[in-house]
Amino acid sequence: MKQEPGLTKFGKYGGQFVPEVLMPALEELTEQYERYKDDAVFNEELNYYLRDFGGRPSPLYHAKRLSKEYGTKIYLKREDLVHGGAHKLNNTLGQALLTKYMGKKRIIAETGAGQHGTACAMAGAAFGISTEVYMGAKDTVRQRMNVYRMELMGAKVIPVRSGSQTLKDAINEAMRDWVANVETTHYMIGSVVGPHPYPMMVRDFQSVIGKEVRTQIMGKEGRFPDSIVACTGGGSNAMGIFHPFIGDDDVALFAVEAGGGGLKSTDKEALHSATLCAGEEGVLHGARTKVLQNKYGQILESSSIAAGLDYAGVGPELAYLADIGRIKPCYSLDSEALEAFHDLCRLEGIIPALESSHAVAYVKKAAASGELGDVVVINISGRGDKDLETVLGVKHEN
Ligand SMILES: *Cc1c(COP(=O)(O)O)cnc(C)c1O
Numbered sequence: 001m002k003q004e005p006g007l008t009k010f011g012k013y014g015g016q017f018v019p020e021v022l023m024p025a026l027e028e029l030t031e032q033y034e035r036y037k038d039d040a041v042f043n044e045e046l047n048y049y050l051r052d053f054g055g056r057p058s059p060l061y062h063a064k065r066l067s068k069e070y071g072t073k074i075y076l077k078r079e080d081l082v083h084g085g086a087h088k089l090n091n092t093l094g095q096a097l098l099t100k101y102m103g104k105k106r107i108i109a110e111t112g113a114g115q116h117g118t119a120c121a122m123a124g125a126a127f128g129i130s131t132e133v134y135m136g137a138k139d140t141v142r143q144r145m146n147v148y149r150m151e152l153m154g155a156k157v158i159p160v161r162s163g164s165q166t167l168k169d170a171i172n173e174a175m176r177d178w179v180a181n182v183e184t185t186h187y188m189i190g191s192v193v194g195p196h197p198y199p200m201m202v203r204d205f206q207s208v209i210g211k212e213v214r215t216q217i218m219g220k221e222g223r224f225p226d227s228i229v230a231c232t233g234g235g236s237n238a239m240g241i242f243h244p245f246i247g248d249d250d251v252a253l254f255a256v257e258a259g260g261g262g263l264k265s266t267d268k269e270a271l272h273s274a275t276l277c278a279g280e281e282g283v284l285h286g287a288r289t290k291v292l293q294n295k296y297g298q299i300l301e302s303s304s305i306a307a308g309l310d311y312a313g314v315g316p317e318l319a320y321l322a323d324i325g326r327i328k329p330c331y332s333l334d335s336e337a338l339e340a341f342h343d344l345c346r347l348e349g350i351i352p353a354l355e356s357s358h359a360v361a362y363v364k365k366a367a368a369s370g371e372l373g374d375v376v377v378i379n380i381s382g383r384g385d386k387d388l389e390t391v392l393g394v395k396h397e398n
Contacts, residue, residue: 072376096120106131236315279291
């Protein structure tokens with residue numbers, strides 16, 4: 001079941017569907033990552049930063065009141081307590097350190113809502129590496145505070161005014177930059193997506209989550225959980241907590257996607273972002289994976305109340321694991337996520353990200369049917385302070 005470390009494909013998914021000019025850059029990155037990933041000095045330094053800068057290990061918390069309300073024993077993996085308020089720093093610290101070991105002087109990235117850009121800016125500042133973040137001009141207006149955060153930490157935010165002026169245009173610009181400056185520059189991708197080696201590398205950097213859970217749950221329960229539940233946009237927090245458990249067939253793994261307003265689509269738009277549940281095989285951002293597309297193969301506009309889940313693709317390894325039945329794809333609607341958001345706030349004093357609330361909402365629905373078993377771990381991928389205006393907006397609409 002485990003993938004060979006050097007394998008470019010997860011079954012029929014993954015690979016490197018990129019313009020020829022990018023191939024040398026990907027080959028170099030693959031080589032360098034293979035060289036350092038098991039290197040003792042590299043890992044010692046990475047662990048130092050994860051611990052003393054990032055605040056790891058994050059706690060595994062027995063949520064007693066939520067457990068009582070939902071009718072199953074629930075542990076929360078507290079990635080919301082990691083520096084920056086989400087799991088994203090695990091990956092950016094790893095890639096920033098790799099940038100340093102590769103002898104490169106500059107990091108570029110693209111960001112939609114600004115969460116990944118902010119995590120890049122943090123890691124760039126920590127290592128003193130110049131960081132430039134491409135962002136759709138529309139997104140820079142919508143996410144003013146994240147632009148300011150990045151700038152405070154010394155990153156340069158470059159507004160992209162081409163096309164729809166959103167994430168996909170920012171991705172194009174970042175790619176163009178990388179091709180032109182590959183000798184000096186590392187391109188930091190924020191989830192388990194894109195061409196090989198990114199899905200594998202980002203998964204490995206995020207696997208610190210699942211490795212910690214293995215030790216922590218043994219200490220508390222003396223056994224592994226019956227199930228692990230994680231929200232899935234690109235899929236990095238999900239792969240991070242799932243990966244160390246892939247070989248443990250008794251542990252059921254639930255990938256909860258954003259069901260938005262329901263799993264309906266028009267020719268141009270999906271009312272959701274449930275790619276594993278409702279997508280079809282295609283190529284997006286350099287990898288073969290499942291994609292939300294119409295019958296002509298055009299990418300649909302995705303939708304979710306949670307900006308971090310609002311993506312028309314999904315990591316290729318998740319598509320593979322879904323096909324072979326090792327993970328169970330499922331979804332929560334916007335309305336269900338909001339309800340779960342309020343449950344966790346009220347019952348536990350924890351304000352979760354709207355992304356993470358999708359995972360909580362699925363547990364609420366599924367606990368009653370018994371499909372989750374007796375001990376459940378939910379990955380709380382981030383904190384919800386960034387989402388308060390969204391939640392407030394929904395309240396006022398009603
Ligand atoms: C970005 C983000 C996500 C979605 O990204 P994945 O790669 O699917 O993990 C989920 N939760 C939070 C808090 C995020 O910031």
